[in-house]
Amino acid sequence: MEKLKIRANGALNGEITISGAKNAALPLLCASLLTRETLHLTNVPMLRDVKTTQKLLQGMGARVLTDNVHEFEINCSNINHTCAPYDLVKTMRASILVLGPTLAHFGEAQVSLPGGCAIGSRPVDQHLKGLEAMGADISIEHGYVKVRAQQLQGAHIVMDMVTVTGTENLLMAATLANGTTILENAAIEPEVTDLADCLVKMGANIQGIGTPTLTIQGVDKLHGCSHSVVPDRIEAGTFLCAVAMTGGKVVLKKAAPKTMQAVLEKLSEAGAIIEVGDDWIAIDMHQRPKAVDVRTLPYPAFPTDMQAQFMVMNAIATGSSKVVETIFENRFMHVPELNRMGAQISAEGNTAIIQGVEQLSGTTVMATDLRASASLVLAGLVASGETTIERIYHLDRGYENIEQKLGDVGAIIERVHDH
Numbered sequence: 001m002e003k004l005k006i007r008a009n010g011a012l013n014g015e016i017t018i019s020g021a022k023n024a025a026l027p028l029l030c031a032s033l034l035t036r037e038t039l040h041l042t043n044v045p046m047l048r049d050v051k052t053t054q055k056l057l058q059g060m061g062a063r064v065l066t067d068n069v070h071e072f073e074i075n076c077s078n079i080n081h082t083c084a085p086y087d088l089v090k091t092m093r094a095s096i097l098v099l100g101p102t103l104a105h106f107g108e109a110q111v112s113l114p115g116g117c118a119i120g121s122r123p124v125d126q127h128l129k130g131l132e133a134m135g136a137d138i139s140i141e142h143g144y145v146k147v148r149a150q151q152l153q154g155a156h157i158v159m160d161m162v163t164v165t166g167t168e169n170l171l172m173a174a175t176l177a178n179g180t181t182i183l184e185n186a187a188i189e190p191e192v193t194d195l196a197d198c199l200v201k202m203g204a205n206i207q208g209i210g211t212p213t214l215t216i217q218g219v220d221k222l223h224g225c226s227h228s229v230v231p232d233r234i235e236a237g238t239f240l241c242a243v244a245m246t247g248g249k250v251v252l253k254k255a256a257p258k259t260m261q262a263v264l265e266k267l268s269e270a271g272a273i274i275e276v277g278d279d280w281i282a283i284d285m286h287q288r289p290k291a292v293d294v295r296t297l298p299y300p301a302f303p304t305d306m307q308a309q310f311m312v313m314n315a316i317a318t319g320s321s322k323v324v325e326t327i328f329e330n331r332f333m334h335v336p337e338l339n340r341m342g343a344q345i346s347a348e349g350n351t352a353i354i355q356g357v358e359q360l361s362g363t364t365v366m367a368t369d370l371r372a373s374a375s376l377v378l379a380g381l382v383a384s385g386e387t388t389i390e391r392i393y394h395l396d397r398g399y400e401n402i403e404q405k406l407g408d409v410g411a412i413i414e415r416v417h418d419h
């Protein structure tokens with residue numbers, strides 16, 4: 001088992017290059033299932049979830065022609081298996097993203113039902129409701145959802161709630177459906193927009209990209225294209241919180257500040273001086289952060305994937321704050337671990353009240369989800385003594401070389417192996 005050992009080392013200073021977004025790369029890789037031609041993706045982050053998706057697609061018969069660092073060429077002309085097995089789905093819920101494109105292109109698909117996960121029950125009813133409206137036969141047998149349709153038909157679908165992967169699945173399916181699909185109450189997260197932009201390059205006809213109403217005119221077939229994955233706004237936000245906590249001046253390169261308005265505003269409110277260009281963000285922090293209230297909501301409001309990082313920033317801030325999580329019902333697993341490090345956080349239901357303290361103290365901690373683990377890394381950057389983070393495979397699912405990137409700006413952080 002690998003661990004991270006962290007020691008506070010004062011302010012962070014320098015430059016960090018932001019990777020491509022995990023949550024864009026995963027649906028983009030799955031979009032390769034929609035065409036017999038080769039999809040060429042660049043700026044792909046080198047993450048465990050990307051490897052898992054590669055394995056999933058290869059298990060279905062996809063050929064990965066190039067997997068250079070940050071670059072994939074993937075061809076799905078020889079798909080001979082339309083099933084996403086339990087072994088992979090249980091390690092990565094985003095496996096559900098093969099359902100829509102596989103059904104649309106090959107007439108059938110089977111995906112092991114993802115079930116609950118550490119951050120909540122996370123059903124997929126909206127994915128299924130949409131596919132059913134498009135004419136798919138759906139059955140659930142032996143823990144698998146099986147969908148079948150000779151030819152999907154366009155449909156008017158109003159989603160009951162904003163769902164990111166639900167929108168992506170239905171969007172991909174609709175590109176090859178017969179006729180027009182209207183998706184209302186669609187997610188407008190930048191990762192959904194990135195997928196839609198790539199699908200258009202592949203020959204899809206999509207109107208309303210970036211809005212909650214997507215109108216998709218189905219086409220007979222899609223072709224290959226080359227596409228660069230949008231920068232990871234959550235990775236960028238995580239590093240900005242790190243600097244807001246340690247102080248210092250850091251420039252994030254290859255970032256997408258336009259996708260981060262809500263987070264940047266909150267960081268300014270906390271006392272950080274933020275400057276942005278088209279593809280960079282500079283943060284300058286010379287004071288203890290001020291506590292800021294946060295409420296998570298779908299994009300463009302404050303993202304749930306930044307909630308844990310703001311919680312830990314608030315934990316060492318001046319004043320008290322309230323953090324409300326409205327997207328997932330169980331996304332406070334970092335609270336008991338942060339309290340073990342001396343934070344004063346009380347959580348009830350979906351609300352946490354945080355009383356800022358001057359100093360956290362290092363100990364051994366672990367978390368059972370990706371962003372909770374990230375918040376513990378941030379805590380380690382300012383805690384007294386040594387912080388050891390266990391179960392870092394969660395971090396490796398979503399952060400590329402986090403110890404190197406933070407090390408490059410002055411953090412003392414080391415990956416160690418248990419013998």
Ligand code: EPU
Binds near residue numbers: 023094124329370
């Ligand atoms: N929901 C339903 N029914 C559905 C679909 C969703 O009830 O059919 C509920 C969920 O249970 C949740 C809410 O709707 O309460 C929103 O979930 P959503 O479907 O938007 O989440 P997701 O698509 O499974 C993606 C990201 C998550 C991110 C959320 C919210 C990917 C691969 N994952 O998940 O990312 O937190 O959107 O923005 O895109 C992460 O990166 O750490 C992460 C968890």
